[in-house]
């Protein structure tokens with residue numbers, strides 16, 4: 001990750017390099033926005049509560065595993081600290097959803113549901129399907145959704161390898177997807193290709209941890225070079241892709 005970070009620092013640019021009006025507007029008004037919304041405080045208070053929770057659960061891991069913990073026993077506060085995206089990214093996803101107003105959202109990798117709550121509160125008319133393999137973690141996420149009164153979330157418990165195809169078959173189009181489940185090359189590319197079948201020209205896909213490992217870095221190369229992807233934006237910890245037609249294919253590496 002350190003090697004990729006230095007490459008990123010060297011290649012990344014700011015708004016002065018942007019000639020695409022779409023990306024300029026997105027970067028300056030949405031990605032870099034510092035606007036705070038009252039609901040952020042409620043979500044971050046929930047996170048603080050989870051940070052103090054020493055109850056232990058047994059986790060079922062279908063993903064790339066933890067780099068820190070070697071057993072499947074976890075304190076809730078450890079999950080909250082290691083698995084959840086930090087506030088900066090939750091707020092970014094909130095702003096993207098508030099801006100694009102996607103009707104259908106897939107959230108791959110719920111964990112305790114903090115980012116899912118940001119998605120839910122950003123646009124309450126959206127319908128969110130969030131996918132989690134671990135039943136004990138999913139139970140906690142459900143409690144968190146209830147605590148913050150999120151009414152537009154359906155949680156799908158099971159291995160995404162099996163649940164994603166079933167859920168995709170039930171929807172007409174997928175407007176927004178956040179990929180934050182199994183941080184390996186093969187599942188990342190496979191889930192992307194599956195979701196692509198329901199993407200439209202206006203869909204937005206966000207990939208987490210695109211330089212977390214050599215495998216994820218490789219998966220990001222495949223995704224951004226895919227012929228259907230017209231705009232890709234690398235913000236180092238996350239990558240955004242857009243399918244807007246009638247414009248040249250472009251890749252941006254931007255500081256965030």
Ligand SMILES: C[S@@+](CC[C@H](N)C(=O)[O-])C[C@H]1O[C@@H](n2cnc3c(N)ncnc32)[C@H](O)[C@@H]1O
Nearest residue numbers: 062063084085109111115132133159160181182
């Ligand atoms: C990094 S955490 C997600 C964090 C969450 N998106 C957030 O920001 O709050 C990844 C989650 O994906 C789940 N997961 C990984 N691989 C999975 C799979 N194949 N099927 C279902 N869930 C999976 C893990 O159990 C874990 O809870």
